[in-house]
Amino acid sequence: MNIIVCIKRVPETTDADISIDKSGKDIDKSSLVFDLNEWDSYAIEEAILLKEKLGGTVTVISMGGEESNESLRKCLAMGADDAIRLTDPAFNGSDGFATARVLAEAVRKIPYDLILTGTQAEDDGYGQVGVVLAELLGIPHAAVVNRIEVQDKRLKVHRELEGGLEEVVEIDLPALLTIQTGINEPRYVSIMGIRKVAKKEIKSFGAPELNLKADEVGLSGSDIRLEKVFLPPVGEAAEILEGKPEEIALKVSEILRDKGGLS
Amino acid sequence: MKEIVVIAEHRRGELRDITWEMLCKGRQLAESAGANLNAILLGKGVNHLAEALKPKVNKVFLIEDERLESYNSETYERALVRLITERKPWLTLIGHTATGMDFAPSLAARLKMPLATDCIGIEIEGETCSVIRQLYGGKINASVSFVKQGPYMATLRPGAFPVLEKDPLPGEIVPLPSPLAAETLARRFLQYVEAAVAEVDITQADILVAVGRGIKDAENIPLVKEFADSIGGVLACSRPVVDKKWLPKGCQVGTSGKTVRPKVYIAIGISGAFQHVAGMKGAGTVIAINKDPKAPIFNVAHYGIVADLFKIVPVIKDKIKGLRKS
Ligand SMILES: Cc1cc2nc3c(=O)[nH]c(=O)nc-3n(C[C@H](O)[C@H](O)[C@H](O)COP(=O)(O)OP(=O)(O)OC[C@H]3O[C@@H](n4cnc5c(N)ncnc54)[C@H](O)[C@@H]3O)c2cc1C
Ligand SMILES: Nc1ncnc2c1ncn2[C@@H]1O[C@H](COP(=O)(O)O)[C@@H](O)[C@H]1O
Numbered sequence: 123m124n125i126i127v128c129i130k131r132v133p134e135t136t137d138a139d140i141s142i143d144k145s146g147k148d149i150d151k152s153s154l155v156f157d158l159n160e161w162d163s164y165a166i167e168e169a170i171l172l173k174e175k176l177g178g179t180v181t182v183i184s185m186g187g188e189e190s191n192e193s194l195r196k197c198l199a200m201g202a203d204d205a206i207r208l209t210d211p212a213f214n215g216s217d218g219f220a221t222a223r224v225l226a227e228a229v230r231k232i233p234y235d236l237i238l239t240g241t242q243a244e245d246d247g248y249g250q251v252g253v254v255l256a257e258l259l260g261i262p263h264a265a266v267v268n269r270i271e272v273q274d275k276r277l278k279v280h281r282e283l284e285g286g287l288e289e290v291v292e293i294d295l296p297a298l299l300t301i302q303t304g305i306n307e308p309r310y311v312s313i314m315g316i317r318k319v320a321k322k323e324i325k326s327f328g329a330p331e332l333n334l335k336a337d338e339v340g341l342s343g344s345d346i347r348l349e350k351v352f353l354p355p356v357g358e359a360a361e362i363l364e365g366k367p368e369e370i371a372l373k374v375s376e377i378l379r380d381k382g383g384l385s
Numbered sequence: 386m387k388e389i390v391v392i393a394e395h396r397r398g399e400l401r402d403i404t405w406e407m408l409c410k411g412r413q414l415a416e417s418a419g420a421n422l423n424a425i426l427l428g429k430g431v432n433h434l435a436e437a438l439k440p441k442v443n444k445v446f447l448i449e450d451e452r453l454e455s456y457n458s459e460t461y462e463r464a465l466v467r468l469i470t471e472r473k474p475w476l477t478l479i480g481h482t483a484t485g486m487d488f489a490p491s492l493a494a495r496l497k498m499p500l501a502t503d504c505i506g507i508e509i510e511g512e513t514c515s516v517i518r519q520l521y522g523g524k525i526n527a528s529v530s531f532v533k534q535g536p537y538m539a540t541l542r543p544g545a546f547p548v549l550e551k552d553p554l555p556g557e558i559v560p561l562p563s564p565l566a567a568e569t570l571a572r573r574f575l576q577y578v579e580a581a582v583a584e585v586d587i588t589q590a591d592i593l594v595a596v597g598r599g600i601k602d603a604e605n606i607p608l609v610k611e612f613a614d615s616i617g618g619v620l621a622c623s624r625p626v627v628d629k630k631w632l633p634k635g636c637q638v639g640t641s642g643k644t645v646r647p648k649v650y651i652a653i654g655i656s657g658a659f660q661h662v663a664g665m666k667g668a669g670t671v672i673a674i675n676k677d678p679k680a681p682i683f684n685v686a687h688y689g690i691v692a693d694l695f696k697i698v699p700v701i702k703d704k705i706k707g708l709r710k711s
Contacts, residue, residue, distance in 0.1 A: 135521040136656045248502050253490035262571035265487040283483045284640050286580030294571040304628035345499030351527045360689035371704035381670040382592045382649035
């Protein structure tokens, strides 16, 4: 089975102190650490597990700057065979739709049976790129997948719905699945592992190689435009408990007594 | 006259909450723009749902077909492409749910319609629309505009739009013939499977101590477990803790886990992503412990403690132990 996995390098923001940059259209990323999008780490692991079981190849593709090599190399170290980077100034500012369009042109050049993407990206959170990509390629898809069983020329997959309910669907190959976290346990990549693939070639394509015109991608090829970013308004914000740890502990015990009925 | 349509989401014979949320927001948008508000309902044997929708809209377009009995992106897309191409609604609203995430992006692409996903705000401004979405797990909001002319499509975040009582509309059910033919599908619905019953039922607890990725490692779980025990609480968690198998699935709070309404909910090392908050916002009192003062959880908590959990939790645990002994 030949599998393509679309991956994205994203800034780690949950733990970070973030601020808005001068443009007012994004956060200041200069001091942030980047990593492979969480959902994509499950997608690449799933692809490698399938390859280990069934043979075939895994190709990872990422649209982004040269820095994306870092995430592509991580995937190679995990066991991917090939890596492709899609880089062009014309791609900057692409929304979910334009991103899928760029990815589609790259995917068309490669034979595949299955495409995996993450359910969503941690940064823009569109939850859109994978499903649009399937539509542009004219193949069936299933989103939010948390289990895959291969049955000859088709798959039996579980889609995660709300409240613990799952939907089982059968889908013919070639197909695209967007992968949900928890489907597997992504393997650990050591520094040694990354070093081993440091010299592996990462192919890079721009708009001309993909036969894309500048106005089909990037800002001009996008349907939506980000006007400005701002900190979420604090509604009825929490009352912050301050003081020494001892004092905070005392307040918590009072709240538990008054509101939780703790004796 | 402009038309706004809401694609009604339902499952196993019931309309889902997001449908009422979209209808309420849709009503407000329709009033502000002098537009009609209609709903599209696809299914089989769903006349009772059409009746329920009727007072909320001008028209309910109802397509019944056995191929629409269980949701399937392919049959939904075929039926909707036909209907939307014919009616050309100016704005189509879909839920940003497991279902909406599965068909809205491909439907919009097929119709070449601009789509904004996971909106927490949406307003009509003259001939265009502007939306608010969140970035970076809810730490930043963005105002986003559509570049092209309408019609537009947007998916709305569950729980982001309140359901308010409004005077009923003179709704009308408009049954339409199914456009689906007997063609083979590349994707087929097989069945639903229910989650296994959990050992501990977190929905019954008065006090829940919920732990998130901030706990860093499985070996730190006993710290919060002991804390929960010391206050007679039950341990719960966010999704990554389950994904990493540090706690069983039955402990997970959120859209894809459990909905809980304890008297007190203590969120420890949880950022407050909307999928988590959706499961716990009914709690009586929420206390959040997080080292990041900008963590979105502080917007839903009643009390906040900005601190390193590894420093503060042991102190709180010992203090309460001491107080309860004396
Ligand atoms: C379809 C779908 C369904 C989902 N369903 C659910 C669901 O049901 N439930 C759910 O929870 N999530 C769900 N998610 C995932 C959700 O989007 C978030 O990824 C998740 O809730 C984040 O969990 P977290 O807050 O524990 O981790 P993070 O977002 O990584 O936050 C960790 C927090 O810990 C804090 N922290 C770190 N170290 C410390 C320390 N030493 N002391 C104090 N604080 C510290 C950080 O500041 C941060 O705020 C779903 C996602 C999708 C796409
Ligand atoms: N620039 C990109 N390059 C490669 N894949 C991407 C890119 N952006 C998004 N994706 C894929 O699409 C998924 C969903 O992203 P999004 O629709 O942006 O939330 C991600 O998990 C990736 O698998």
